[in-house]
Each structure stands twice: as C-alpha cells, then as structure tokens.
Amino acid sequence: MNTKEPKVEGRLQALLAEFDSVGALVTAAERVRDAGYTRWDTHSPFPVHGIDQAMGVRRTRLPWLVFIFGLIGCATGLLLQWWTNATGALDFGWLPTFLQGYDFLISGKPRFSLPANIPVIFEVTVLFAALATFLGMLAMNSLPWHHNRLFGSARFKRVTADRFFVCIDAADPKFDAQGTAQLLAALGPTHVEPLADLPSPARWPHGLVVAGMVIASLALLPPLFAAKARLSKSPLPRIQPIQDMGNQERYKTQQANFAFADTRAMRPQVPGTIARGDPLDDPHFYEGKVDGQWVKTFPPQVQVTQSSVRRGQQRFNIYCSPCHGLGGAGDGIVSARALRLDTPGWVQPTALVGDLVRDRENGNIFNTITHGLRTMPPYGDQIPPADRWAIIAYIRALQLSQSVQRADVPRDQWPEER
Numbered sequence: 001m002n003t004k005e006p007k008v009e010g011r012l013q014a015l016l017a018e019f020d021s022v023g024a025l026v027t028a029a030e031r032v033r034d035a036g037y038t039r040w041d042t043h044s045p046f047p048v049h050g051i052d053q054a055m056g057v058r059r060t061r062l063p064w065l066v067f068i069f070g071l072i073g074c075a076t077g078l079l080l081q082w083w084t085n086a087t088g089a090l091d092f093g094w095l096p097t098f099l100q101g102y103d104f105l106i107s108g109k110p111r112f113s114l115p116a117n118i119p120v121i122f123e124v125t126v127l128f129a130a131l132a133t134f135l136g137m138l139a140m141n142s143l144p145w146h147h148n149r150l151f152g153s154a155r156f157k158r159v160t161a162d163r164f165f166v167c168i169d170a171a172d173p174k175f176d177a178q179g180t181a182q183l184l185a186a187l188g189p190t191h192v193e194p195l196a197d198l199p200s201p202a203r204w205p206h207g208l209v210v211a212g213m214v215i216a217s218l219a220l221l222p223p224l225f226a227a228k229a230r231l232s233k234s235p236l237p238r239i240q241p242i243q244d245m246g247n248q249e250r251y252k253t254q255q256a257n258f259a260f261a262d263t264r265a266m267r268p269q270v271p272g273t274i275a276r277g278d279p280l281d282d283p284h285f286y287e288g289k290v291d292g293q294w295v296k297t298f299p300p301q302v303q304v305t306q307s308s309v310r311r312g313q314q315r316f317n318i319y320c321s322p323c324h325g326l327g328g329a330g331d332g333i334v335s336a337r338a339l340r341l342d343t344p345g346w347v348q349p350t351a352l353v354g355d356l357v358r359d360r361e362n363g364n365i366f367n368t369i370t371h372g373l374r375t376m377p378p379y380g381d382q383i384p385p386a387d388r389w390a391i392i393a394y395i396r397a398l399q400l401s402q403s404v405q406r407a408d409v410p411r412d413q414w415p416e417e418r
C-alpha cells in the first residue's frame with residue numbers, strides 16, 4: 001500500500017479508509033481515538049454496538065439543554081398567565097394596548113391562582129422542552145446538511161451494503177496528510193481514499209431555490225393583509241369563511257318586498273288590531289298598571305298557588321339572588337364581593353324584605369324587574385311576564401316569612417311548646 005502523501009486535485013478535505021469487517025472498524029476507531037483525533041467519524045451499514053466507546057464519543061449534553069428550556073418554558077407559562085390575566089391593575093401606559101394584560105375577573109375567582117395555571121404551565125414546559133430536543137439535536141449535529149462530501153466517493157456507496165468507513169477531517173488539529181495516511185494504512189483497510197473539494201461544489205437544486213423564493217414571497221402576504229386590516233377602515237363585513245347561520249335570506253328594515261302591493265317589507269299593523277304581548281293588549285298583565293296606577297293585585301290570569309310560588313322561588317334564586325341574596329336581604333355574593341373590593345360606584349341592592357319594598361305595589365316591583373331601576377339592570381328580556389309575577393309572589397312570601405306573627409300560623413302547625 002502506498003503511504004506517501006496522497007495525491008488529489010484541489011485542496012485535501014479528508015481521508016477516507018474503507019474496511020470490510022465490523023471488527024476491523026471498531027479496532028480502527030479505537031486506534032484513531034487513541035491517536036487523539038477529534039474531528040472524524042465512522043460509517044457503517046447498520047448500528048454498531050460499542051462504537052461510541054470505541055470512538056470516545058462523550059455523552060450528549062442535550063438533556064441539559066432540554067432541562068434548561070423546560071424550566072424556561074415553565075417560567076414563560078407562569079409569566080404569560082400572570083401577565084395576560086392579572087396585570088391590568090398595574091398601569092403599563094407605555095405598552096401598546098394589545099400587549100397589555102387584561103385584569104380579568106371571572107365569577108369572583110382570584111386573578112392569579114397557581115392551581116388554575118398548572119395546565120398551561122405544563123403545556124408550555126412540554127412545548128419548550130420538545131422544541132429544544134428537536135432543534136438542539138439538529139444544532140448539536142450541525143444539521144441539516146443538504147450535501148455530504150462523502151457522496152463524491154464512488155467506494156462510499158457500499159456503506160449501505162457491506163463496507164465500513166473511517167473518515168478523518170483535514171480540519172482536525174492533529175491532521176497531517178502524510179502522518180494520518182500512514183496511521184490509516186496501518187489499520188488494515190481495504191483502501192484509503194483522499195477526498196478533495198468537489199470539482200463543482202454542490203449547489204442547491206434549482207427547483208428548491210425557486211420554490212423557496214415563491215414560498216418566501218407568499219409568506220409576506222398574511223402580514224401584509226394583517227397590516228392592511230389594522231390600518232384601513234372598511235364598511236364591508238368581515239370575511240366569514242364558515243357561514244353557519246350568519247347570513248340568511250331576509251328582509252332588512254326599509255327594504256322593498258314585491259310580494260305586497262305597497263312593496264313594504266315592514267308590514268304595518270292591521271288597523272283596529274293589537275299585537276299579542278303589546279302592553280295595550282293587557283296593561284295589568286304586561287305593565288302592572290290599571291288606569292295608569294300601579295296595581296296592588298295579581299292579574300287574573302296569574303294564580304298564586306304553592307306551585308307558582310315555587311316557580312317564583314326558583315326564578316328568584318337564578319335571577320335576583322346573586323345581588324339581592326337568597327333571603328332578599330340585599331346581601332348577594334355579587335354585592336358582597338363588590339363591597340369587599342371597594343368597587344367604585346357600587347350601590348348596595350335594596351333589601352327586598354324591608355319596609356320600602358314591602359310597601360311597593362306589585363305593579364311597581366313588576367316595573368322594576370321589567371325595566372330595571374337606576375343601577376339595577378332590566379330583566380324584561382330574560383324573564384317572561386308570568387315568571388315576573390311568580391317572582392313577586394315569592395318576594396311577598398319572603399317578606400311574610402321574616403316578620404311572621406304567631407297568630408299568622410295555623411294552631412296545628414305551631415312548634416311544640418315546652
């Protein structure tokens with residue numbers, strides 16, 4: 001075997017030694033390792049057990065990277081939630097609005113609470129760790145390579161079949177063309193090949209370059225659209241990719257409908273009629289008024305029975321108790337919390353069992369439920385009239401329950417006297 005300085009055209013890049021058995025490869029790897037080389041590699045058709053040790057490959061430091069990024073992810077998840085949900089109270093005036101936190105109070109829960117934050121913290125930790133694993137592995141192996149100089153060697157093609165290779169990089173500090181060639185030759189290879197600069201350095205395939213340019217230009221479109229949407233005003237509705245029932249065939253106010261002789265889509269009331277539910281139809285039931293005065297009675301179609309009072313109780317507990325309290329004392333949880341947080345402008349809900357509401361006519365209370373009163377919102381849209389009357393019946397029952405006299409209770413229901 002010729003052990004003179006290897007002759008190649010172009011600059012010498014590496015020396016490639018070919019072996020025909022896995023045993024020879026492992027022994028060769030041990031010898032190269034012991035000779036102190038650091039920039040070299042082995043290639044085989046299949047994974048070789050013990051090759052890491054033979055090559056003196058250090059344990060990977062990737063787990064540390066993953067651990068550190070996991071911790072960063074953990075902190076990011078925590079900070080993100082604190083920032084987005086709990087920071088509104090601090091005034092970061094210098095930040096654009098869309099980067100500011102939103103001090104968001106949900107059902108009186110604390111703005112910042114570790115247990116509630118754990119799922120997101122967990123997810124972000126896993127995400128960061130997974131990305132660090134994937135990208136760290138690529139970076140530590142200097143991947144991706146779109147070409148490897150070994151592909152220039154015709155012999156190297158057999159690495160996927162029955163040949164084993166050791167390749168020492170010319171950039172290795174210990175590399176010396178003659179000495180290294182001698183070392184390799186002494187390891188009993190079937191061949192030692194010098195690898196030089198490829199005559200035509202591998203280029204990115206033309207198609208890939210064009211595709212990359214097209215994708216890069218297309219990638220500019222979404223930010224351009226976003227910028228346009230932010231900077232310009234349009235009277236048109238947004239683009240709605242999934243229509244659901246967002247757009248239906250219908251007539252809008254003041255449109256023409258040629259099905260009618262007068263082409264008005266908005267039909268006028270038929271003269272001499274009153275629509276159902278129109279207060280004029282039954283002012284007692286719909287407005288709590290008779291001859292312009294609040295009624296003290298219940299309308300004839302409302303029967304105050306045990307079952308209607310129970311219905312009223314149930315509706316009251318849903319709609320009224322959050323503010324007025326289950327017992328009607330004006331101490332509901334919404335109010336309690338508003339008072340505890342010193343919410344500015346909060347008006348304590350009226351005690352429904354007090355003298356004020358006790359003396360209110362039924363019609364007046366009905367009107368308060370329908371239209372609201374000062375700081376109390378209206379409930380006419382949510383509670384149908386019959387239920388409003390049922391609630392009033394229950395409020396009366398509550399009032400009675402809080403100032404009951406012994407004489408009001410039938411004798412046989414008195415508690416046993418001792």
Ligand code: HEC
Nearest residue numbers: 319320323347348349350357365368369373374375376379
């Ligand atoms: C969002 C809290 C809230 C809810 C819910 C609420 N109220 Fe009120 N209500 C108030 C407040 C606040 C007042 C006192 C308004 C004021 O005096 O400015 C009030 C006052 C009243 C009054 C006294 C009105 C008067 O004549 O002075 C009645 C009666 C009343 N509410 C009934 C109800 C009933 C019945 C319901 C359920 C359908 C209900 N409220 C639901 C907050 C609420």
